[in-house]
Every structure is written in structure tokens, then in C-alpha cells.
Amino acid sequence: MSERGRRWARRGAALALGCVLAIASLELGLRIASPLLSGLRGGGTGARTTILCVGDSHTFGLHVLPSFSYPAQLQQRLDPTATSIGVVNYGVPGRNSGALLAQIPDYLEQVRPAVVLVLVGFNDSWNFEAAAGDDDAPPWWTSLRVVRLLRLIRLNLEGETDRAAAPRVFERDDKVRVEEGGVERVVATSTPGLEPLRGEALRARVARNVEHIVARVRDHGAIPVLLTYATEHGELFVELNANARESAHRLDVALVEVAEPMRAAIAAEGYANLFFTQDDHPTARGYEHVARIVAEELARRRLVAPLTAPGVDAPPAKPVFLELGAEAAANSIALRVRGGANTDFQIVLSPRSDPPLELPGFRVPLGADPLLFSSLELLNLRGRTDASGTADVSIERTRIGDAANHRLFAVVATFEPGRAPMVSERLVIDP
Numbered sequence: 001m002s003e004r005g006r007r008w009a010r011r012g013a014a015l016a017l018g019c020v021l022a023i024a025s026l027e028l029g030l031r032i033a034s035p036l037l038s039g040l041r042g043g044g045t046g047a048r049t050t051i052l053c054v055g056d057s058h059t060f061g062l063h064v065l066p067s068f069s070y071p072a073q074l075q076q077r078l079d080p081t082a083t084s085i086g087v088v089n090y091g092v093p094g095r096n097s098g099a100l101l102a103q104i105p106d107y108l109e110q111v112r113p114a115v116v117l118v119l120v121g122f123n124d125s126w127n128f129e130a131a132a133g134d135d136d137a138p139p140w141w142t143s144l145r146v147v148r149l150l151r152l153i154r155l156n157l158e159g160e161t162d163r164a165a166a167p168r169v170f171e172r173d174d175k176v177r178v179e180e181g182g183v184e185r186v187v188a189t190s191t192p193g194l195e196p197l198r199g200e201a202l203r204a205r206v207a208r209n210v211e212h213i214v215a216r217v218r219d220h221g222a223i224p225v226l227l228t229y230a231t232e233h234g235e236l237f238v239e240l241n242a243n244a245r246e247s248a249h250r251l252d253v254a255l256v257e258v259a260e261p262m263r264a265a266i267a268a269e270g271y272a273n274l275f276f277t278q279d280d281h282p283t284a285r286g287y288e289h290v291a292r293i294v295a296e297e298l299a300r301r302r303l304v305a306p307l308t309a310p311g312v313d314a315p316p317a318k319p320v321f322l323e324l325g326a327e328a329a330a331n332s333i334a335l336r337v338r339g340g341a342n343t344d345f346q347i348v349l350s351p352r353s354d355p356p357l358e359l360p361g362f363r364v365p366l367g368a369d370p371l372l373f374s375s376l377e378l379l380n381l382r383g384r385t386d387a388s389g390t391a392d393v394s395i396e397r398t399r400i401g402d403a404a405n406h407r408l409f410a411v412v413a414t415f416e417p418g419r420a421p422m423v424s425e426r427l428v429i430d431p
């Protein structure tokens with residue numbers, strides 16, 4: 001090599017060494033500053049302390065209104081004003097432990113929680129999304145503060161840290177979809193040609209991913225907490241709950257045991273009142289028990305200071321109305337909800353002239369006829385009004401089968417924390 005080549009090689013080596021030393025110095029500075037910045041945690045919700053709930057449909061609150069999921073009811077128990085404690089629901093139906101592992105770094109930067117509640121594993125038995133690379137980056141790499149700083153800069157440039165940008169779950173073209181990070185996709189389905197995971201293979205995969213999730217949460221300065229599923233109706237739930245207990249012990253992680261105290265509630269109230277028997281997801285009443293159990297355990301461990309939730313003596317909610325929408329295609333029914341601003345609602349369709357709607361105790365509407373029950377499963381029939389107090393809903397007639405050819409009756413209920421639910425007059429929908 002010529003003298004000129006050697007000079008360039010020395011300059012290149014010096015430049016590379018300088019970059020390494022600069023990154024190392026930045027990393028050291030960030031690690032030193034990290035404890036000093038811990039007081040900023042929770043900025044994702046505006047509350048002083050933020051609790052992030054992650055997992056699958058059992059966290060999301062499948063079949064129930066958003067305000068009846070366990071994170072929403074936990075918020076009401078801990079701090080209804082969300083000024084001291086903010087609870088964020090990042091549950092996604094169909095999510096498995098590998099997909100959660102891939103998303104958790106961005107979640108932590110978006111929300112900056114103090115506590116992370118983890119309930120995951122059920123979908124690993126059939127959903128192989130992210131299975132080929134569950135541990136998609138070496139722990140040493142994702143633990144670097146420099147990497148976290150670059151991720152935070154990216155999220156700021158995308159505008160995602162201005163708010164708690166929870167995954168948005170909705171229904172379109174007969175498919176449940178999730179929009180996350182600006183990307184829309186169909187909720188994960190099983191991979192064709194692969195046998196469902198069971199036994200040791202399932203437990204090992206979930207345990208491995210939960211271990212990495214816990215490591216990432218801890219590295220971020222938050223406290224991880226594992227939950228057991230509320231039910232043990234079936235071998236799969238029994239195995240997953242045993243796995244969660246073992247992981248909590250092995251990783252020295254706090255565990256909220258939900259299944260065991262739920263047994264007393266099941267004995268007192270009946271399984272069908274607390275769980276949807278077709279798939280074992282909790283009902284609104286079941287989630288009420290889950291929220292109570294979680295709140296009491298968090299308080300017992302001194303992770304939160306629970307506040308007393310308000311009673312139902314608050315001023316009455318704004319009356320709610322259900323109308324036929326102006327835009328209605330031949331193959332769809334257009335409806336408009338009018339009520340209070342930013343209020344959760346549930347529409348119920350029924351062939352009966354007196355659609356039953358059970359409200360006491362935060363109960364989701366339930367009934368015997370198939371159409372009424374299917375109303376709970378159609379995500380488009382529930383949602384939240386906008387700032388003006390309105391929401392437009394469109395339901396494809398094919399989704400309600402033969403009932404679309406007959407006269408239907410509909411009601412809508414709106415729900416506001418601390419207030420009695422409001423129910424509309426019945427609306428007649430002719431074919």
C-alpha cells in the first residue's frame with residue numbers, strides 16, 4: 001500500500017474510532033441522565049403516572065364497549081379524572097407474544113409508562129405472525145439508550161408522541177382490521193399448513209417472548225406486571241396461566257393472579273354472566289371483576305394509590321337519539337347516533353319490537369335471539385361520538401343475513417363514566 005493509501009486508512013480508522021467513542025459517550029450520558037428523567041414518565045397520557053395495558057383481545061375487550069374493557073374500568077377505579085393515574089389500552093385482537101414483542105419498544109416510547117400490564121399468549125397457539133423472528137433484535141442492541149433516542153426522534157417526527165396513539169381496531173369488508181403506526185392490516189389469522197402449537201412448544205415460545213418483553217420494559221425504566229387470564233375453562237387457559245406464574249417466579253416479576261379470585265365470582269354469579277360462553281372472553285361484568293382484582297393487587301404492591309371512583313349521582317348524560325342516515329345504499333343500512341360529545345355507544349338490532357337492553361352493573365346488551373347477540377360482535381355497531389356528539393354507522397345487510405329482508409328494530413345506548421347510561425327510543429328499519 002502506498003503512503004497516501006496508508007494515510008487514508010489511518011484517517012478512516014481514526015474517524016471510525018471517533019464515532020464509536022462519540023456513541024459510547026452519548027450512551028453513557030443517557031444512562032446517567034435516565035434516572036433524572038424518570039419523573040417525565042407518564043407523559044403519553046398527561047397523567048403523572050401512566051399504566052400501559054398490552055396483550056390480545058382479552059385486554060382489548062372483545063364483544064364489549066370500549067368503556068367496559070378491563071383497562072377502562074381500571075381507570076375508573078384508580079382515578080376517574082385521569083390526572084394522577086392514566087390507564088392506556090393497547091390490546092389488539094389476535095395479537096400473539098411475538099407480535100407484541102416486536103411492537104413493545106414503540107409502545108414504550110409513545111406512552112412512557114411507569115407500569116406495564118402484560119396479558120398475552122392465547123393466540124400463540126394458532127397465530128404464527130412474527131414467529132420466524134420473535135426476538136427480532138439482540139437484547140444488547142435494543143437496550144442501547146442511543147437506539148431508543150433514535151426511535152424517539154423518529155416517533156416525534158411522525159407526530160406519534162403528541163398523544164397516546166393506541167392501535168385502532170375496526171371492521172371493513174367482513175374483516176376485522178387494525179391500524180397501527182400508519183399501517184393498516186387485517187387482524188392476524190392462522191398460517192395455512194401449520195399445525196396449532198400445543199404443550200411444551202407453546203409454553204416455550206410464550207415464555208421466551210414474555211422474557212424479552214419483560215427485559216425491554218425494565219430497560220425502559222418501567223415496572224412489568226404479568227396477569228393470568230380470568231378463566232381456566234379449557235386446557236389452553238390452564239397451561240397459559242401456569243406459564244405466567246412460572247415466568248413471574250423465574251423473572252422475579254410481579255404477578256396479578258386473576259383466575260383464582262374469579263372462581264369465587266363465578267360460583268356466586270354463574271359463568272354465563274361473567275364470560276361469553278362461545279369463546280370465553282369476559283363480559284362487561286366479568287371485566288368489572290378483573291379491574292377490581294387488578295386495582296387491589298396494584299394497591300397491595302404499592303404500585304398505585306387507588307382513588308375512590310365517583311358514584312352515579314353525577315348530572316344525567318345528554319339524551320341519545322338514533323336516526324336513519326341520509327346516505328344508504330341498497331346493500332347497507334346507514335344510521336346516525338346523536339348524543340353527548342366523545343361518548344361511547346352501542347347499537348342493538350333485533351327483529352323484536354322491544355329490543356332488550358340490560359344496563360345495571362355495566363352489562364352489555366344480551367338476549368336470546370341470534371341477531372341481537374350478533375349485534376355485540378359487529379364492531380361497526382359500537383364506537384364513540386365525535387366532538388359534535390354525532391357518529392355515522394353503516395352496516396352491510398349481508399352481515400345480518402335473512403333478517404335484512406324483514407322489519408328491524410334498533411336502539412342505541414351511550415355510556416359516560418360516572419353517569420347513568422342513556423338509551424334511545426326504538427327506531428323502525430323497514431327492508
